[in-house]
Amino acid sequence: MNTSSGIHLPSYTEQSELVKNRFDQLKQRPKVLEVKSASRVFSTPKGDVHALDNISFNVHRREFISVIGQSGCGKSTLIRILAGLESVTSGQVLLDGKQIDGPGPDRGMVFQGYTLFPWLTVKKNVMFGMKMRGESGTSAESEAMQWLDIVGLTRFANAYPHELSGGMKQRVAIARALANQPRILLMDEPFGALDAQTRAQMQAYLLEIWKNVDVTVLFITHDLDEAIYLSDRVLVLGANPSCVQEVIEVPVPHPRGPEQFISPEFLSVKQRLEELIYKPASEQKRVVIPRMTAVGDDVY
Known part of the structure; x- marks a missing residue:
């Protein structure tokens, strides 16, 4: 795979050897969080809404994992369940092997x-x-x-x-x-309301804190660059119904810095995330807007 700039982007498959040893070591750490076949169904006058459908994944001690997906795929519902603010309709959510059944100081x-x-x-x-x-x-x-x-x-x-x-x-x-x-820090788009410069500063602060504090982080975001930059792994949720579409191991080495946003590893993961989340232009519904300008007054 090559880009127009001539940079070779290793495919997701080609990167497997780059990350194997690192993630083999990570998987040897204790599991802090276990989500097992978790589903959440909301009853509405128009019928049941499946906010989450058979979600399963694990998070290991001191791992940084981001959750991304299209709007409405259940990201916020998931993190509210992990925080104990919502309950599952079926399945299990375990923290250190114990069922989460409400808020607690073990989760920030x-x-x-x-x-x-x-x-x-x-x-x-x-x-x-x-x-x-x-x-x-x-x-x-x-x-x-x-x-x-x-x-x-x-x-x-x-x-x-x-x-x-x-x-x-x-x-x-x-x-x-x-x-x-807390055993785990749950973050629901914490930097979404910040300007770009402040957001970048906060990302750097968070990585520095995570490096020096014994805490595991689960981070919800819409921003693909942010997810790759911060995370060990990225959990991609699909929609309709909401499910785990893919879990991607991020091969960008630590310590992380702004220059890595244009590294081949970073760009390759971003390309894979875009393939999973965004529909091709040919499949997107075309928005039809009535013309309200004079004929010939075109801007393209």
């Missing part, structure tokens, strides 16, 4: 929207979970300051959320989620 959650408590300072937002589980104020404050140092916001400890930028708010949200020392 970061949403796309800014979910900080506006009446609490940055420091007290991070302290909140620790205080709820009974830690003393002194201990919780000390730990909170350590987490703020990790996300680079120590000098904003006494600021309020409305005084922070979007990226800073999400860094506080990540610190608050990690302060409870």
Whole structure:
């Protein structure tokens, strides 16, 4: 396979040897999360809606796995089930071998929207979970300051959320989620509302945090570049019905950097994801819009 630029892109099959040893080692790690034949059906006046249909996959300790797919394929339903905010209609979802049956401190959650408590300072937002589980104020404050140092916001400890930028708010949200020392960090499009520059900075922050903190990450995103850049593996959900279409091992080596966005390995994985998610132009439904401009006033 060759591109017009002359760069050789190894096919997905050709890359198998590049990733074999790395992922053989990863699979030797304990399974933190096991999803077994999980389905979720919603009953509506118009009939049953299968949000998830027979979903199965595993996530290993300290793995970073992203979930992508077309809008409406069940990504948010899946992460809400993992967080304990929804239940499965059938199948099992296990964390460290135990059935998930509700929210718990063993799972941290970061949403796309800014979910900080506006009446609490940055420091007290991070302290909140620790205080709820009974830690003393002194201990919780000390730990909170350590987490703020990790996300680079120590000098904003006494600021309020409305005084922070979007990226800073999400860094506080990540610190608050990690302060409870969860087994897995669940992230539902956490950078989707950020501008491109801030988003890139947050991706770098997240990789640095993940490198230094004992946590497993499951990350929902629509952005193919983001999924490849951050992840060990990418789980692709199909739609109608929602199912696991493919699990792709990302051969881009660590540490990751912006220059890898144009590497042959990166581009090859992206091409495979595009094949799975986007329909060929010939299969897409053509949008018909009535003409509202003068004849001859063309822009193409």
